[in-house]
Amino acid sequence: MSDTEKPSIKIEEAKDKVIGAIAETMDLYGVTPAAANLYATMYFKDQMTLDEMRTELGMSKPSMSTSVRRLQDIEMVKKTFTRGSRKHTYAAEKNFFRSFMAFYCQMWEREAKMNLEAIEEAQEDFIEVIKDSSSTPDIVANAKKYYDQLEESKTYYHWLNDLVESIRSGKIFEFLPKDPQD
Amino acid sequence: MSDTEKPSIKIEEAKDKVIGAIAETMDLYGVTPAAANLYATMYFKDQMTLDEMRTELGMSKPSMSTSVRRLQDIEMVKKTFTRGSRKHTYAAEKNFFRSFMAFYCQMWEREAKMNLEAIEEAQEDFIEVIKDSSSTPDIVANAKKYYDQLEESKTYYHWLNDLVESIRSGKIFEFLPKDPQD
DNA sequence: AACTTTATTAAAAATTTATTTAACATTTTA
DNA sequence: TAAAATGTTAAATAAATTTTTAATAAAGTT
Numbered sequence: 001m002s003d004t005e006k007p008s009i010k011i012e013e014a015k016d017k018v019i020g021a022i023a024e025t026m027d028l029y030g031v032t033p034a035a036a037n038l039y040a041t042m043y044f045k046d047q048m049t050l051d052e053m054r055t056e057l058g059m060s061k062p063s064m065s066t067s068v069r070r071l072q073d074i075e076m077v078k079k080t081f082t083r084g085s086r087k088h089t090y091a092a093e094k095n096f097f098r099s100f101m102a103f104y105c106q107m108w109e110r111e112a113k114m115n116l117e118a119i120e121e122a123q124e125d126f127i128e129v130i131k132d133s134s135s136t137p138d139i140v141a142n143a144k145k146y147y148d149q150l151e152e153s154k155t156y157y158h159w160l161n162d163l164v165e166s167i168r169s170g171k172i173f174e175f176l177p178k179d180p181q182d
Numbered sequence: 183m184s185d186t187e188k189p190s191i192k193i194e195e196a197k198d199k200v201i202g203a204i205a206e207t208m209d210l211y212g213v214t215p216a217a218a219n220l221y222a223t224m225y226f227k228d229q230m231t232l233d234e235m236r237t238e239l240g241m242s243k244p245s246m247s248t249s250v251r252r253l254q255d256i257e258m259v260k261k262t263f264t265r266g267s268r269k270h271t272y273a274a275e276k277n278f279f280r281s282f283m284a285f286y287c288q289m290w291e292r293e294a295k296m297n298l299e300a301i302e303e304a305q306e307d308f309i310e311v312i313k314d315s316s317s318t319p320d321i322v323a324n325a326k327k328y329y330d331q332l333e334e335s336k337t338y339y340h341w342l343n344d345l346v347e348s349i350r351s352g353k354i355f356e357f358l359p360k361d362p363q364d
Numbered sequence: 365a366a367c368t369t370t371a372t373t374a375a376a377a378a379t380t381t382a383t384t385t386a387a388c389a390t391t392t393t394a
Numbered sequence: 395t396a397a398a399a400t401g402t403t404a405a406a407t408a409a410a411t412t413t414t415t416a417a418t419a420a421a422g423t424t
Binding site: 365366367368369370371372373374375376377378379380381382383384385386387388389390391392393394 | 396399401
Binding site: 032033034059060061062063066086 | 381382383384385391392393
């Protein structure tokens with residue numbers, strides 16, 4: 001290896017350290033390894049085509065195609081327009097605040113919605129049981145207990161929705177500044 | 183079916199709606215289906231032994247054993263002491279605020295730590311390349327660009343640590359109350 | 365101290381998920 | 395409009411993960 005090559009190799013190695021760390025943490029976010037590696041790789045690129053992705057990661061094109069779409073779903077990758085090229089180009093969202101926002105807001109909103117819906121339905125059932133004349137006293141007591149437990153849990157889902165709202169609006173950064181001036 | 187059975191069946195069905203919803207959202211949190219179903223089932227119980235779990239879910243005991251341990255890891259289940267019983271007993275954390283806290287704080291702290299470590303190492307490498315006399319001007323320019331990109335991303339990880347701290351200390355609830363008085 | 369009960373670990377089986385190869389559809393260009 | 399290039403869908407393969415059966419260890423009881 002010539003001396004003049006060393007620095008560029010060192011750069012690649014340095015990038016790889018960060019790519020590895022990003023991909024590993026994304027893995028825990030329910031993203032497939034291919035998508036995680038792809039995002040981390042794109043984090044150091046301006047924009048990429050599907051063919052560049054496949055060359056860079058050594059994976060198949062359909063794998064890149066589906067990975068890129070999943071990353072688009074969670075808004076971590078955006079399609080970019082490049083005049084003069086018929087290949088589609090994509091760019092990674094490099095602002096982690098925006099990625100955080102998109103990912104968690106989507107997730108928490110979904111969670112709150114799904115669970116609140118189930119809770120409402122269940123609570124209606126419990127009320128019917130409580131009203132039902134054929135219910136024995138301890139069945140009624142049970143139904144009441146569950147009804148109250150669910151009622152209390154709603155507080156959490158409403159809070160989750162509030163959290164989402166404060167992130168979307170940016171109000172949370174008034175409370176927790178991005179650059180703490182200490 | 184006798185009329186007096188109907189209410190208790192209705193109760194079970196109502197619980198199952200909520201169990202299904204909880205388990206489905208937990209699935210997205212990287213928890214195995216067995217663990218997700220187990221937690222959701224325990225959510226409506228005071229406490230359970232491994233044998234009760236296996237009977238209730240119709241799964242093997244080792245599956246319950248490992249599931250319960252994973253739930254303990256993310257602090258969604260706690261071991262309880264029951265005098266007079268030699269079987270271990272476990273109880274689900276029913277306060278979702280506490281589950282949220284334990285789960286996300288653990289996750290975010292880990293993410294910030296891992297990525298910040300990788301970033302520090304990479305930045306040292308970039309500095310070496312910049313200092314290296316055998317680096318060509320555009321290699322130096324590249325190293326500087328990456329260095330700055332990583333430097334900026336640190337803001338996010340520090341913010342994540344601040345978020346964790348405000349959740350752990352409960353200060354976040356001053357900003358976002360659990361019961362909004364509207 | 366031996367026996368019984370309970371829980372955990374290890375190896376095997378089964379299921380699920382991710383990835384690839386191959387076929388198809390779409391778009392662009394000549 | 396035909397040919398070439400790009401991207402996506404479908405079926406098949408491969409890999410990883412989850413779950414189970416079987417064996418082991420630990421704890422408690424007689």
